[in-house]
Structures are given as C-alpha cells and as structure tokens.
Amino acid sequence: MINFLLTILMFLFSVFSFAQTATGTTVSTDHTFDKGSLVNLQKLSKTQVRDLAVLGKVWGFLKYYHPKANSGTLNWDYELFKVMPEVLSSKNESDRNKILLSWTSTLGDFPKKTETKENNEVRYKPDLQWISKKSLGNDLSELLMNISKADRKAENHYVKIYSEDMPIPYFQNEAAYSQFKYPDTGFRLLSLYRYWNMIEYFYPYKNTLEKSWDKTLEDLIPKFVEADNEVSYRLAVASMIAEIQDSHAVSSVWSEAPLYDQQGKMRPAVDFVFVGNKPVVSESLEEKNGNKNELLKGDEIISVNQKPVEDILRERLPYASASNTPTRLARIGVSLLRTNDPYIEVGIKRSGAAKVIKVKTLPLEKSLIEESTSEPAFRMQTKDIAYIHPGRLDVKQLDSIMKTAVKTKAIIIDMRTYPKETMFLMKIGEYLFEKPRDFCRMTKGNAVMPGQFSYLSDEYMSNVKIGKDNPDYYKGKLIVLCNDNTQSFAEMSLMAFRAGPNTTIIGSQTAGADGNVTAPILLPGNIRTVFTGIGMYNLNGTETQRIGIVPDIEAKPSIQGLAENKDEVLERAVRFANGM
Numbered sequence: 209m210i211n212f213l214l215t216i217l218m219f220l221f222s223v224f225s226f227a228q229t230a231t232g233t234t235v236s237t238d239h240t241f242d243k244g245s246l247v248n249l250q251k252l253s254k255t256q257v258r259d260l261a262v263l264g265k266v267w268g269f270l271k272y273y274h275p276k277a278n279s280g281t282l283n284w285d286y287e288l289f290k291v292m293p294e295v296l297s298s299k300n301e302s303d304r305n306k307i308l309l310s311w312t313s314t315l316g317d318f319p320k321k322t323e324t325k326e327n328n329e330v331r332y333k334p335d336l337q338w339i340s341k342k343s344l345g346n347d348l349s350e351l352l353m354n355i356s357k358a359d360r361k362a363e364n365h366y367v368k369i370y371s372e373d374m375p376i377p378y379f380q381n382e383a384a385y386s387q388f389k390y391p392d393t394g395f396r397l398l399s400l401y402r403y404w405n406m407i408e409y410f411y412p413y414k415n416t417l418e419k420s421w422d423k424t425l426e427d428l429i430p431k432f433v434e435a436d437n438e439v440s441y442r443l444a445v446a447s448m449i450a451e452i453q454d455s456h457a458v459s460s461v462w463s464e465a466p467l468y469d470q471q472g473k474m475r476p477a478v479d480f481v482f483v484g485n486k487p488v489v490s491e492s493l494e495e496k497n498g499n500k501n502e503l504l505k506g507d508e509i510i511s512v513n514q515k516p517v518e519d520i521l522r523e524r525l526p527y528a529s530a531s532n533t534p535t536r537l538a539r540i541g542v543s544l545l546r547t548n549d550p551y552i553e554v555g556i557k558r559s560g561a562a563k564v565i566k567v568k569t570l571p572l573e574k575s576l577i578e579e580s581t582s583e584p585a586f587r588m589q590t591k592d593i594a595y596i597h598p599g600r601l602d603v604k605q606l607d608s609i610m611k612t613a614v615k616t617k618a619i620i621i622d623m624r625t626y627p628k629e630t631m632f633l634m635k636i637g638e639y640l641f642e643k644p645r646d647f648c649r650m651t652k653g654n655a656v657m658p659g660q661f662s663y664l665s666d667e668y669m670s671n672v673k674i675g676k677d678n679p680d681y682y683k684g685k686l687i688v689l690c691n692d693n694t695q696s697f698a699e700m701s702l703m704a705f706r707a708g709p710n711t712t713i714i715g716s717q718t719a720g721a722d723g724n725v726t727a728p729i730l731l732p733g734n735i736r737t738v739f740t741g742i743g744m745y746n747l748n749g750t751e752t753q754r755i756g757i758v759p760d761i762e763a764k765p766s767i768q769g770l771a772e773n774k775d776e777v778l779e780r781a782v783r784f785a786n787g788m
Contacts, residue, residue, distance in 0.1 A: 245394025506771025641675025
C-alpha cells in the first residue's frame with residue numbers, strides 16, 4: 209500500500225525522460241483549434257452516441273493505419289474537430305457513412321504492402337471485424353479494408369515500438385493541451401478517443417477484459433460529453449483508465465489538483481489490509497509510539513465521518529485502477545482516511561465492540577510508515593529455516609547470506625514487497641537451480657500492424673532465464689510468500705521461482721500486472737498515465753494478467769491475527785517447512 213501511495217505522489221513531481229520528438233520531415237502547423245474545438249454539447253441522443261462511437265473508431269483506425277494520417281503532415285487531432293460537427297448533424301446512418309467516406313477519401317492514395325511472413329509466432333491478430341459490419345455501408349467498409357493493407361513504416365509520427373531491448377509502445381508527439389484545465393466537449397472526446405485507440409491497438413491484455421471494449425467506448429461517450437467541470441472530466445478519465453483493469457495504470461489525476469486536494473492532503477499514519485472486503489489496520493504509527501488512544505492494529509474500519517465504509521467502497525470502486533478486486537480494494541485503502549482536517553472521525557470495531565474515535569491526521573508525506581531499518585534482510589527464522597526479504601537486500605550481500613541459507617531445510621523468500629535490486633532474482637537463481645530454466649513467454653505489439661501481438665523471439669527470451677549449470681544447487685524447500693503488494697517484477701520473480709523443482713508459493717492473489725509499462729501517455733488537460741505494454745504469460749501460454757500468481761497454499765491475515773501482531777502468512781510457511 210505504501211509503495212502505491214509513493215507512486216501516486218511521485219506522479220505529482222515527476223519529469224518524464226521520454227522525449228516527445230517529431231519524426232516526420234514535414235510536420236503540420238495547423239493552429240485552427242488552438243483555442244478550442246468549437247464543439248459544444250450538453251446532452252446526446254442514442255443515435256449521436258452510436259455515431260460518435262463509429263467516428264472514434266474510424267478516426268483511431270486511420271491514425272494508426274493510414275500512412276497520410278500518421279505522417280505528421282496533418283494535425284490528426286484537429287482533423288477530428290473538422291468532421292465531428294458533420295457527423296453529429298448527420299440525418300441517419302447512411303448520411304453518416306457518406307460523411308466518413310468523403311473524409312477518409314481526402315487522405316488520398318497509398319502504397320499497398322507486399323505480403324511478408326511474420327518472423328515470430330502471433331498470439332493475437334488485429335480485430336478488424338467491425339469494419340465489415342453492414343452498418344458502415346459497402347463503400348466505407350471496402351475503403352477501410354483497403355487501408356488495412358497499406359504499406360506502413362515501423363515508426364510513424366504517433367507511435368513506435370521503443371527499442372529491440374525494450375519493446376513497449378511509445379506514443380510520441382501527442383499534445384497535452386495543458387492550456388485547457390477543463391477541455392471543451394471536442395477535446396474531452398479527443399481524450400477518450402486517443403486513449404481508447406491506444407488500448408484497442410497496443411494493450412496486450414485487451415482480450416482479457418470482461419466487458420467488450422466497444423461497449424466501453426459507447427458507455428464512456430456520455431460521461432465525457434456530460435462532464436460539466438474539471439473535476440467531473442478528470443473523474444471520467446479515471447473511470448476510463450480503470451476500465452482496462454491494469455494495476456500498472458496509475459494516473460496523474462489523483463496526484464494533482466483538483467482531485468488531489470479534494471481527496472485531502474492529510475491522513476492518519478496507518479496502513480490497511482483487507483480481510484475480505486473489510487479494511488483492517490495492519491500498522492499504526494501512533495501505536496508504535498505508545499499511543500493506545502488512536503487506531504490500533506486489528507481495528508476494523510466501519511465508517512468514516514459517519515459514512516459507512518460499504519458506501520465509500522461502492523462509490524470509489526469504479527475509479528480504482530487495478531487488475532483484480534483485492535488490489536482495487538487495496539488502492540482504495542490508501543485514500544480511505546484522507547481529509548483536509550487535522551482530525552477525522554472513524555467508526556471502528558475493536559475486539560468485537562463498535563466505537564467511534566477521533567483520529568489525528570498528518571500531511572500525506574509524513575503519514576507513510578516506513579519499514580523499520582533495524583529489520584534485517586536475512587535471518588534464521590528457526591535453526592533450520594532461512595528467511596530472506598528482497599525489499600531490504602543489497603545483492604552484494606547475497607553470496608555471504610547463501611553460504612548459510614543453503615545449509616537449511618527450507619528457505620522462505622518474502623515477495624510481499626518489491627526487490628530493492630532487480631538483479632536479486634537472477635543472482636539468487638544461481639543457487640536455486642541446477643541449470644538455466646525458461647519460466648515465461650512475452651509478447652510485443654506492432655506499429656506496422658496495429659492490434660497484432662507476437663511472442664518475442666527465442667533469441668530475446670534466451671536472456672530471460674533463471675539459474676545456471678550448478679550441480680550443487682539448493683535441494684531443500686523453497687517457499688515464496690505473496691499478496692496483493694506483489695506486482696510486476698515481483699510477480700515475474702514468482703513465475704521464475706515456480707520453475708524450480710521444489711517451490712511452494714504461499715499467500716494470496718497477487719496484483720495481476722506483469723510486464724513492462726509504456727512510456728508516459730499524455731491526454732488533454734495535461735493528464736498523464738501509463739499501462740502495461742508487454743504481455744507476460746505462463747510457459748503454456750495461459751494468462752497472468754488480472755489473475756496474477758495463484759498461490760499453492762492460500763494464507764491471509766485475519767482480524768484477530770493482526771490485533772495479536774501475528775504474521776499468519778509467515779507462520780503458515782514455517783508450518784509447511786516443518787511438514788505440517
């Protein structure tokens with residue numbers, strides 16, 4: 209939870225290192241809509257929602273598929289505003305199609321690509337079935353299908369695959385329109401269309417979404433149109449980002465005014481875990497300092513300023529960006545007690561009895577409960593069970609640590625954290641495996657064929673192995689702990705450890721967001737976000753996104769255990785190490 213809060217706070221002060229650099233030789237200097245889109249709507253008919261959805265899909269398809277649209281010689285954002293009023297005033301479906309056909313035709317001819325064989329195995333092909341629907345009409349449908357066969361470059365004005373070593377999509381030359389804190393209707397719809405099409409063509413996990421991405425577009429259009437102030441616009445963006453169900457997808461909307469201020473700049477210095485859907489205090493700075501009159505470990509939060517927690521969770525879940533329900537709840541827990549007041553009234557259940565207490569708050573940056581620096585990265589849990597905490601470990605310590613650890617019957621690696629150094633995984637693997645082992649498959653997107661995802665080559669994956677030839681590898685039990693704090697590289701580490709001959713994973717569902725994140729994405733109003741840009745799969749091709757790593761033995765904290773200062777997950781691991 210603390211790691212996530214730090215991530216959100218860092219968004220406020222971050223300066224992105226990826227340059228937004230033009231790649232075309234002739235870049236558009238169109239300034240027609242610099243002061244506004246001239247599109248203003250308050251309410252939409254069902255027909256207009258349908259037509260705007262079609263417009264958004266055609267605009268995004270052309271952006272990534274038509275060589276003229278993605279050359280940079282046109283301001284493709286402004287081209288949207290030129291056609292949008294016509295589409296909104298179209299008389300019927302046929303009239304709309306004629307408008308879109310005429311607009312698309314103005315882009316001119318394009319060279320056709322020659323058929324080439326994909327070097328790598330394709331996991332997903334572009335989903336262009338919508339183009340052949342009767343509702344688009346024969347002429348528009350035929351033209352769009354022809355455009356899908358155009359000859360395209362590996363890098364265009366708006367997107368490229370960043371590098372061979374880091375094959376994430378890099379969305380370049382996207383204007384932030386920071387002059388509009390509250391963009392007008394056209395720019396708000398541009399925000400939706402820009403993001404929706406990025407996900408449509410470059411999000412490796414679009415196929416895992418429970419809800420049709422097309423349906424999401426239709427549902428979001430009224431939200432963006434009817435957003436009548438800066439707060440409601442930013443909430444619309446937050447709900448859109450939450451729709452992709454990706455724990456990596458943090459956003460600057462929460463780290464900047466007005467939502468940052470609205471949530472509050474103060475909070476009690478406590479951490480939560482969720483026991484089921486109940487937020488329970490897992491750490492309390494006041495308690496550590498000897499104050500028993502504030503929140504204590506094991507306190508269940510039942511209300512905040514007289515508002516039931518169930519109502520708060522219900523209101524906030526649609527905006528919580530995470531891959532699965534436990535992680536969404538954990539994200540809400542970070543801001544559950546935020547306020548702008550020096551005190552907050554909290555209803556709690558303690559030892560079965562309900563009561564209301566007035567809790568002191570601190571500025572956010574002072575409310576973080578840091579891990580104790582006195583806690584070691586390595587200890588002997590018992591005389592024959594070793595414990596390693598990668599979040600505290602300097603890799604240079606590992607050789608001396610493992611001289612002791614390899615003599616034990618069990619090693620417990622606590623991955624309810626993020627490794628302090630990513631080299632930890634490969635370095636410790638040298639002790640745990642008898643030979644190098646594969647443990648995952650990965651995919652990348654394609655700027656030449658947007659929407660296609662192919663497995664990374666065997667040559668690339670030869671560098672993604674764990675272990676080395678070692679006849680004296682560790683032959684005891686390897687036990688790895690996890691929970692919803694286990695995310696991204698930490699989840700990849702679990703996949704690697706699981707490839708071992710005697711590994712058992714104990715804990716609860718992980719965050720379900722594995723794979724490198726994209727370069728930063730800019731949306732109108734200078735909103736910034738990212739999403740998972742490389743697909744990560746089990747060796748047999750099954751999904752890890754949203755599912756996370758499912759433990760072999762489930763173990764979770766209980767309210768009583770928290771109150772008694774027990775680490776029940778670690779205790780379960782020790783029992784397993786002892787054969788129980």
